[in-house]
Amino acid sequence: xxxxxxxxxxxxxxxxxxxxxxxxxxxxxxxxxxxxxxxxxxxxxxxxxxxxxxxxxxxxxxxxxxxxxxxxxxxxxxxxxxxxxxxxxxxxxxxxxxxxxxxxxxxxxxxxxxxxxxxxxxxxxxxxxxxxxxxxxxxxxxxxxxxxxxxxxxxxxxxxxxxxxxxxxxxxxxxxxxxxxxxxxxxxxxxxxxxxxxxxxxxxxxxxxxxxxxxxxxxxxxxxxxxxxxxxxxxxxxxxxxxxxxxxxxxxxxxxxxxxxxxxxxxxxxxxxxxxxxxxxxxxxxxxxxxxxxxxxxxxxxxxxxxxxxxxxxxxxxxxxxxxxxxxxxxxxxxxxxxxxxxxxxxxxxxxxxxxxxxxxxxxxxxxxxxxxxxxxxxxxxxxxxxxxxxxxxxxxxxxxxxxxxxxxxxxxxxxxxxxxxxxxxxxxxxxxxxxxxxxxxxxxxxxxxxxxxxxxxxxxxxxxxxxxxxxxxxxxxxxxxxxxxxxxxxxxxxxxxxxxxx
Numbered sequence: 267x268x269x270x271x272x273x274x275x276x277x278x279x280x281x282x283x284x285x286x287x288x289x290x291x292x293x294x295x296x297x298x299x300x301x302x303x304x305x306x307x308x309x310x311x312x313x314x315x316x317x318x319x320x321x322x323x324x325x326x327x328x329x330x331x332x333x334x335x336x337x338x339x340x341x342x343x344x345x346x347x348x349x350x351x352x353x354x355x356x357x358x359x360x361x362x363x364x365x366x367x368x369x370x371x372x373x374x375x376x377x378x379x380x381x382x383x384x385x386x387x388x389x390x391x392x393x394x395x396x397x398x399x400x401x402x403x404x405x406x407x408x409x410x411x412x413x414x415x416x417x418x419x420x421x422x423x424x425x426x427x428x429x430x431x432x433x434x435x436x437x438x439x440x441x442x443x444x445x446x447x448x449x450x451x452x453x454x455x456x457x458x459x460x461x462x463x464x465x466x467x468x469x470x471x472x473x474x475x476x477x478x479x480x481x482x483x484x485x486x487x488x489x490x491x492x493x494x495x496x497x498x499x500x501x502x503x504x505x506x507x508x509x510x511x512x513x514x515x516x517x518x519x520x521x522x523x524x525x526x527x528x529x530x531x532x533x534x535x536x537x538x539x540x541x542x543x544x545x546x547x548x549x550x551x552x553x554x555x556x557x558x559x560x561x562x563x564x565x566x567x568x569x570x571x572x573x574x575x576x577x578x579x580x581x582x583x584x585x586x587x588x589x590x591x592x593x594x595x596x597x598x599x600x601x602x603x604x605x606x607x608x609x610x611x612x613x614x615x616x617x618x619x620x621x622x623x624x625x626x627x628x629x630x631x632x633x634x635x636x637x638x639x640x641x642x643x644x645x646x647x648x649x650x651x652x653x654x655x656x657x658x659x660x661x662x663x664x665x666x667x668x669x670x671x672x673x674x675x676x677x678x679x680x681x682x683x684x685x686x687x688x689x690x691x692x693x694x695x696x697x698x699x700x701x702x703x704x705x706x707x708x709x710x711x712x713x714x715x716x717x718x719x720x721x722x723x724x725x726x727x728x729x730x731x732x733x734x735x736x737x738x739x740x741x742x743x744x745x746x747x748x749x750x751x752x753x754x755x756x757x758x759x760x761x762x763x764x765x766x767x768x769x
Contacts, residue, residue: 289611290447290631291520297452298514298521298531299538304455305510305601306539309462309587309594310409315507316547317563317570354505354715356536357708358677361684362515363529364700369687373612373767374516375680380767382683382690386752388767391679392613393748394741395512398672399606402509403640404647405665406599407433408658414592421588430652434645436596440603441641447630448520451600458590458597465587466542470549472578478552485556505715506670508539510601516608520631553578603640610636617762618751660728664737667727672741674712674719681709 293301362378369381375395380388411429418424443451514532518524551559553574563570576584611633614623627634651661688701719726724734755763 289519289608289626289633291449291517293449293452293517293521295527295530297449297456298517298527299534300456300459301448301452301517301601302510302513302531302535303538304459304597305513305605306507307594307598308459308466308542309590310598311507311543312466312546313571313587313591314568315503316543316550317567320547320551320559320563354708354711357704357711358681359532359536361688361700361705361708363532364696365684365687367525374512375676376609376612377767378680378687379683382687383679385763385766386749387679389618389752390745390748391676392609393751394672394745395676396606396609397741397744398669398676399602399609400643400647401665401672402669403599403602403606403644405662405669406595406602407436407644407648408662408665410436410592410595410599412658412662413595417588417592429658430648433648436599437641437644440600441637443600444603444607444637444641445630445632445634447632448517448604451604455597455601458593462590462594463542465583465590466546468583469575469579470546473549473553476578479555479558482552483556505674507543508536509669509673511535513601513605516605550574603637607633607637607640610639616765616768618766663728664733667723668737668741670726671719671723674716675741678709678712678716681705681712
């Protein structure tokens, strides 16, 4: 139980200004870690993304893409592909976590970009972040509806209920949970996450115990394998599998001892995700054999993991994995809902959006109005696709692609803002490694990633050229709208402009 006394809607202190609202919670380091990991949806990544990295990326070198992306993230603040992603994120985290200590603001990328690059760029980035998380929230509901419809009808021969009805049912459940303090969601997410990881580890252990298809090979970790095939696509998909990293700071007001909890959770997240995905990618390769895995995963990326699990772990594990795939998507939807609500809360607290969004529940300490608005806008966002009978598979792929591309843009802009801020303020406990070397290395990796994402955006969203151009316009147009809004406030409402990012 938290010892913090209840705060009413009229008594809500916050960072920097006593009259501003503040979220409250009692999350431990592990609860924060599990909440962020839940957004990452490990079961969905292992089942759906790792085969894509192997089949369409750099083949048997896939594990190293994950490691590289993870290290880059850790420094700034599929085996080889996952290694690369881990490297990038590890580099990013060196500056990211350092800035978190000196800027105790729950605004995440929004706050950090504002501190480093100014209010105009900061507000543009906050609008882009809101689009980013809103897109993945909608995507989760579409994916959940597809998977559950298939599970009930195809697997268990139940009624053929439309995907959007399952999606709306999940919206209702997530909306109720979003009303309560984050601790409630964290407990549920922790249980779901543990079950997901256990099933993945059972599969991994099965492959190890049976020696793979023809013994084990370390060729995945050679430079030749890492640079084979389409390295760009491999690294791009690997970085997307680290989504949710920002949430370690978004929830800082709802955890115990955030100065210690946030950096620990950030580094543990990067380490665990890198090991889990790089290891599982390598074992999937061993399960098929290095000479057969690329063809198998390319031919059927959505089913190749399940086929391998059936061969090595048995039908029971496949059935459990199928069920846990739906709970994994549920966990991701709940986590993304909570992040979206907190972005609305922050923009409400800063006066950019309606102040009502910043209201904190007197007992729950949660942004209940922002959560309700998130639920309503989610239903409104899904409605056109239901009315016009859009293909939910395309909907899921497109929205996931928008999320991934916007995330890389935000990481890159944050990667510029962090060293600028740290070099300008020169905090006494920050060395050259954290303020210059690691951020610059991470920034280099992220710049390459953005170029690759731009070149492969049509693949990322599985769309036509016209759809690709439309999504480009949506992403950069959203950023521009935020920039214009900041400029308007600077001229007409200087008091609101000064509150951007709560610096």
